[in-house]
Amino acid sequence: MRKYNYSLIAGLIITAFMLAVTITAHFWTPYSVTAMSSMSKNLPPSAAHLMGTDNFGRDVLSRVMSGCGTTFFIGMCTVVIGAVFGTIVGAVTGYFGGILDAVIMRINDVLLSFPSVLLALIFISFLGTGKYKIIIALGVMFIPSFARIVRSEVIRIKSQDYVKSARVMGAGSLRIIFVHIIPNIRVSMLTAAAVGFNNAVLAEASMSYLGLGVVPPEPSLGLMLSEAQQYIFVAPWYALFPGIVIALIILGFGLISEGLRGLAQK
Amino acid sequence: MKRKPYKRISLGVMILTLAAVLCGCGGGAGSSTVDTSSKETAEPAASASADHEFTFGLDSAIASVDPHVDTDAATRSVLFNVFEGLVKVTPEGDVAPAVAQDYKMSDDAKTYTFTLRDGITFQDGKAVKASDVKYSLERSAKINGDSSALSVISDISCPDDKTVVITLKSADSEFIYNLTTEILEEANDKDQGSKPIGTGPFKVAEYKEGEYIDFERYEGYWNKDLDCIDKAQIKFYDKADTAFTELKAGSIDAMWQMTPDQVKSLGDGYNVVESTMKLVQGLFINNTYEPFKKVQVRQALNYAIDRDAVDKLLLGGGSKKINTYGYPSVPEWYNADTEGTYKYDVDKAKQLLADGGYPDGFDLEITVPNNYNLHVQAAEIMKEELAQIGVKVTINPVDWSTWLSDVYQGRKFQATVIGFDFTSLAPSTWYVHYQSKSDNNMVNFSDADYDKTYDEAKTETDKDKKKELYNKCQQILTDQAASVFIEDPVNYIVLRKGYTGFASYPIYVIDLSSIKAE
Amino acid sequence: MKYLIKKFIALIITLLVISMLTFIAFSLIPGDAVLSRLGINATPEAIANMRAQMGLDDPVIIRYFRWLAGALHGDFGQSMRYSTMTVSQLISSRLPVTIIMAVMSLIIIALISLPLGMLSARVSGKWLDGLISQVTQVIMSIPSFFLGILLTVVFGLIFKVFDVGGYVSPDKDFWGCVHFLILPATAVALPRIAMVVKYLRNSVVTEMKKDYVRTAVSKGAGKRWVLYRHVLRNALIPVITFVAMVVAEILAGSLVIEQVFNIPGMGRLLVSSISTRDYPVVQAAVLYITAIVVIINFIVDALYQVADPRIRNA
DSSP: OOOOOHHHHHHHHHHHHHHHHHHHHHHOOSSOSSOOOGGGTTOOOOSSSTTOBOTTSOBHHHHHHHHHHHHHHHHHHHHHHHHHHHHHHHHHHHHHOHHHHHHHHHHHHHHHHSOHHHHHHHHHHHHOSSHHHHHHHHHHHHHHHHHHHHHHHHHHHHTSHHHHHHHHTTOOHHHIIIIIIGGGGHHHHHHHHHHHHHHHHHHHHHHHHTTOSSOTTSOOHHHHHHHHGGGTTTOHHHHHHHHHHHHHHHHHHHHHHHHHHHHHHO | OTTHHHHHHHHHHHHHHHHHHHHHHHHHHHHHHHHHHHHHHHSHHHHTSTTSOEEEEESSOOOOSOTTTOOSHHHHHHHTTTOOOSEEEOTTSSEEESSEEEEEEOTTSOEEEEEEOTTOBOTTSOBOOHHHHHHHHHHHHHHHOTTSGGGGEEEEEEEETTEEEEEESSOOTTGGGGGGOOOOOGGGGGGTTTSOOOSSSEEEEEEETTTEEEEEEOTTOSOTTOOOOSEEEEEEOSOHHHHHHHHHHTSOOEEEEEOHHHHHHTOSSEEEEEEEOOOEEEEEEOTTSGGGGSHHHHHHHHHHSOHHHHHHHHHTTOSEEOSSSOOTTSGGGOOGGGTTSSOOOHHHHHHHHHHTTOTTOOEEEEEEETTOHHHHHHHHHHHHHHHTTTOEEEEEEEOHHHIIIIIIITOOOSEEEEEEOOSOSOTHHHHGGGSTTOTTOTTOOOOHHHHHHHHHHHHOOSHHHHHHHHHHHHHHHHHTTOSEEEEEOEEEEEEETTEEEOOOOSSSOOOGGGEEEO | OHHHHHHHHHHHHHHHHHHHHHHHHHHHSSOOHHHHHHGGGOOHHHHHHHHHHHTTTSOHHHHHHHHHHHHHTTOOOBOSSSTTSBHHHHHHHHHHHHHHHHHHHHHHHHHHHHHHHHHHHHTTTSHHHHHHHHHHHHHHTSOHHHHHHHHIIIIIIISOOSOTTOOOOTTTOHHHHHHHHHHHHHHHHHHHHHHHHHHHHHHHHHHHTSHHHHHHHHTTOOHHHHIIIIIHHHHHHHHHHHHHHHHHHHHHHHHHHHHHTTOOSHHHHHHHHHHTTOHHHHHHHHHHHHHHHHHHHHHHHHHHHHHOHHHHHO
């Protein structure tokens, strides 16, 4: 009897769908993403505009489709930065230990316990706003959590027999870390990546709310949601649809991470 | 096999919850428009009951209660209720005697003699003396230095307790407008920052930094005919959206600068006053940025931006469109002939751009302060419009402090969207902004003819001639397309039913003494 | 005792490093407190006067040490934006609200997530477990500011059970303040509830598989009795460590939620002080937040050792 991993499957389906939307938006959207029209301000959803229009008369569906791309891009890049540097830091400190480990992990703990939005706020005040700057700010902030996970996994695995035997056989430290250890912790890293992605999407939304997010008129789901606050009584659909889509994206990744955890436990 | 159906059910349930949570809430938001508006009509009577204090929501906080030190728009608009000058700005756009009963200007416009109002007192009950006036003017002049409008004073003398004679270094027929400078009590010198004592209709009952300021009527106010609310609060918000939600929920009674859509969504439990924001909003361009050195390019931008479309998209179309740096709300010093100079014309704009040497357009960075939604949104609209003539705009939102230091002071920018308000009714204090050597000449405009005309206008004592010269100044700004002047944005002020009034002034103020409870 | 001293020194070093970093960052950002306060109508002389008065003309390094010298004596200086207030006055008027809200959020989290997590663990693998995990997953996916807005609209404007904008300061009416903070605290708590539930559930499930539980059950002890008597205690240990992270998250969450509900707490003070370049306030606020987080981390560490003797001995 085969037991299906429903979380993973549902997560993959949702995420694949959102990715398909994103890719489609790259080539085609029902209307222009930026063209404005004072004639069609704040129209409710209809056959012509499935998700209605916003305060500038732009089609919300088109903007949501295109906004998915921005949101995915920010989430992905943030996770990649966090994962790559976090893995390096975590693997090195975990493997070698000693003073370096103690010092870096102290810094890590402080960063980890420091409110992340606050850090981002300081970062952005310093770097300025914009898509790439947000990615850098969030990416840097995500390094500690990855480092911590990787480090504890590395410590767990490095005392296992196969790693010991590899060392006895004369494998270099780097080789052991990257060939023997990292591949074995890929599931926890994937889980961490999925969680990190979600946090990045949520953080981007909060940053937009504080006016530090993506630069308008480029659509991002977080920015749309925060812009929509002004029109929540006038055009509730403007808040509703980006909200649903953010929830879907996060739900997709959340389910994937849960499914992966299920896989790991087997 | 046993577990499978459960799993399937729970997946279904999950999708349903997602839908329910979001639709439920969103749907709720939609239906609330109907819901609350019908309830609100019943409520206002209760809200305006005697013990309820009138609360006005302001989307920024004041900096202090010292009017001489803090001269930013928000602080001025609020402290207007507490302090008065020898004269006071009127809703009609002129100045009327306040602390002074009347005044005389000498024929050479160099000596101003004031007689203080009989029985006028400070809010602590002490009589206002001529020495308090002297103290106040000197204090403000000292804090604001040589560039302040008061620096033209050479001497202030007080022949008796009721008379103040101000002598100027040079003739200045506009000087009276600068005597709105607040009169403070000399005996309170050490505590002006913490214990505000003015002569205005309201005194400060409590001030919580960054939260609110409470006012109550000053019983000894000189104008006994004043009929208005007794208590009021001005509450500060970081975001106008939050204030709007509270207005809708009924915890505050009034707000300004609302969009027509917002006004509509409030339903009919409110009185709406239409005014303008008393700003010159525009795309201000750095005249030393390479493409903008050519007048044709500046004019091209003026033709390419459709002021009507900007206004309709931003504020529904009720704003006063302008083509020069001037305040239509003060018709006396505004050149209305400049209106309509630049009619939206993309072809003409392209032609001018080509004449100026940029047939394919150029890149333009518009820096906007991110705390002003109005300006950020305007920049978004302009980006779309400028794309039509090949000007590729990138928007650079910065925070207010960065904007002040980099754009306004440092002049390190290509273009920016902002609105200028004015502190004084003296036209020289506005038009100096385009004088080539002025500290306030943010756009680096430089035109010898303008400088000459401005100097003549400022010193001219004949009012008609003066107006003609200032009109010429404005005409030069239009012809030279010093920037893209767009509009004085429409300002919808909303008061919960039960309150009426809210006088509209030519300057940016909240006059609580104009609000009455029904 | 030696352990305590060591921890205390680590705290001081952390605070020093953070104060230095904030100071440097602030000196690099464009704009200063005076410009942002006086705005565009100020004369150059007024700006220069105020700068001189506030000591902004001195080089960063001198300003830092002047600040440090004051801070060591417990004097954090004057606010630059609100110059009649000392930083300590400003913070002590703002800190209580945020702390009350944080404590309330923690209570809400505990009240909801403990039973829910235990329930979820008890029925692990069944449909109810799946339902709980997916509902919490959905709630977690709503950005906190939006959740705040939704709560305001639903409870404040439609059902009218929440007094929107009815904030009263705790020293005027403590229970009134608590009453007002229920909704904001819920908005801060909700997304974290999901995390705690998930964490607790997994921890309990892992614990349930351990031998001692099997032994107890096989000896005839009721499953529920074992669950509450033995398992919960052990399962809570990893959850406690998680609480420190939740506290940091609550403080960060309140940064946004305070804006949504217009609550004059530390979060709003911090955000507005950053944008007005009021660095003495930023400096002190950041230090307060860091200190709170570090101290809670320390308490959690201590609790952890009390709860799990193995660690104490190690």
